[in-house]
Amino acid sequence: MSPGRGCYARGSVSCPRPLLFALALASITCLREPGFVCEESAQCVAAKDGVCTDLGWCAYPDVTCESGLRFGDSAPEDAAGIWVGDVEDEPPVSLCGNGVVDELESCDDRNREPDDSCHPQCVEPGTVLWTVRWDGEAHSEDKAFGLAIDPANESFYVSGFTTSIVSEKQDILLQRRWIETGGLVWSRSHAGDAHGDDSGENVAVDSDGNAIVTGVEITNAGGADMWLRAYATDGEELWTTRHDDAGGIERGDGVAITASGEIVVVGSAGIDRGGGMIDADIWMARYDRSGTPLGAPTRTVPVRHDQPPPQRRVRLLTRSGQNPLTHRA
Numbered sequence: 566m567s568p569g570r571g572c573y574a575r576g577s578v579s580c581p582r583p584l585l586f587a588l589a590l591a592s593i594t595c596l597r598e599p600g601f602v603c604e605e606s607a608q609c610v611a612a613k614d615g616v617c618t619d620l621g622w623c624a625y626p627d628v629t630c631e632s633g634l635r636f637g638d639s640a641p642e643d644a645a646g647i648w649v650g651d652v653e654d655e656p657p658v659s660l661c662g663n664g665v666v667d668e669l670e671s672c673d674d675r676n677r678e679p680d681d682s683c684h685p686q687c688v689e690p691g692t693v694l695w696t697v698r699w700d701g702e703a704h705s706e707d708k709a710f711g712l713a714i715d716p717a718n719e720s721f722y723v724s725g726f727t728t729s730i731v732s733e734k735q736d737i738l739l740q741r742r743w744i745e746t747g748g749l750v751w752s753r754s755h756a757g758d759a760h761g762d763d764s765g766e767n768v769a770v771d772s773d774g775n776a777i778v779t780g781v782e783i784t785n786a787g788g789a790d791m792w793l794r795a796y797a798t799d800g801e802e803l804w805t806t807r808h809d810d811a812g813g814i815e816r817g818d819g820v821a822i823t824a825s826g827e828i829v830v831v832g833s834a835g836i837d838r839g840g841g842m843i844d845a846d847i848w849m850a851r852y853d854r855s856g857t858p859l860g861a862p863t864r865t866v867p868v869r870h871d872q873p874p875p876q877r878r879v880r881l882l883t884r885s886g887q888n889p890l891t892h893r894a
Contacts, residue, residue, distance in 0.1 A: 601639035602702040602729070604754065611637050619800070621752055624649045656719040657745045661687035697747040699740070701727035707738070711767035715774055718798055719744050722776045724765035733760035739768065739778050739796060751800040755792075757782040763792070769820045769828075771854070774798045779817030779830050782807065791815040791832055791848070793856060806856040810834050815848060827859065828852040834864060 602621045609615025609623035615637070616624050622640035626633060627648075634649040660667045664675040672683040679685050686694060701707040709725035720743055726735040733756065741750040757763045761783025768778040775795050782792040788809070795803040808815055814835035821829050834848040847865035852858055 602752075604729070609637065611639065618649055619751055620749065656743045657748060659745050661685075695747045697742075697749075699727070701729060701738075703728040703731050705731050706735070709738075711765065711778070713768045713770045713776065714744070715770045715776075715798075716744075718774050720750060720798075722768045722770065722778075724768040724778045724780070726762075726764040727754055729754065729756070734783075735762045735764055737763045737765040737778070737780050737782070737792065739765055739776060741776065741798070741800065753796060753800055753802075755782075755794070757784070757792075759783045759785045761789075766816065766818045766832075767820050769822050771795075771822045771828075772826060775803060777820055777822065777828055779820040779832070781816035781832075784809070788835075789814045789816060791817040791830065791850075793817060793820070793828070793830060793852065795856065804856040806852065806858075808850065808858075808862065814845070826854050828854070828856070834862075 601623065603609055603617035603623050604621070606615060606617045609617055609625070611623065612625040614626050616634060618624050618634075618636075623637040624634040624640075625637050627635040632649050636645055636647055636649060638645045640646075659677075661670065661673060662675060662677045664673055666673045666687075670687040671689050673687045674681060674683040676683075677685045677687075684690055686692070688694070699707055699709075705728035707725070707727045709723045711724035712721060714721045720741050723738075723740045723742065725738050727738040728734070729736050737755040738752070739754075740752045742748060743750060755763065759782075763780065763782050765778045765780040767780070768776055770776055775797055777793070777795050779791065779793045781789050783789050791808040792805070793807070794805040797803055815832065817830045817832040819831040823829060829849065829851055831847070831849045833845040835845050848862055849865070850858060850862040851860065
């Protein structure tokens, strides 16, 4: 069933909304026209009782549709005006492995096993499987920096930043998408109180499938805090923690999960070394599954190259303790 202006389920909208960052994992390039991205229902004012859906598009009441909601005209072009169906909790089903060489497939041997005569994706090696793009609400700068695969749930997470309002700069962004198609499962953003250049620098997945994203949040005092937050697979916020060293500039750039489930964050912490010299140390910290710090952070102080190494003097003496350069026998 093709999307149109009638009442269609959300599942009929197969292409994810545009991204300004590109993800190249597919053979069909499926790009939507940009649409207004909402974060709360109060932003949906084109008609009475507007609702901000999980996909971030406004929908409005329509008794002729089974769900009672229809996407508004501000949604992407191929979604505007269609019925909002139930949320799809299951990943899309691939045609590869059905024994039929479908469109864009080069082979299909009824399985997706490696190391046989047919590629696990039923295409020639090196084929681009899909490409998606994201365009934030302000149609301004949006970037992605982190990527983490969750094979158990057939999905992956992307972290970065999006621009919702140009005057308020960047918001931290995290998205969950299906591996098979790149389709958007949900998108979450966070704006700090200072409305500065906040950013999600990296993301990891724990054993429960929760996404742990770290980055930087600008503060009202002009500094920056390391920011760490956990999201459940359904996009629910589980906890948030921050780290600040006396109002300095701290950031999280990398995150990993240990075998025991501990969270390790690495980044940088600004430090004033006096004399007008301000630089940054490597900064590392451990947290438990609930975001509670496990001990004090560790700093790695770099070797300073702004000053020459100290001079060392060596005295050469004979066995009798006299200087051979000045002593005469």
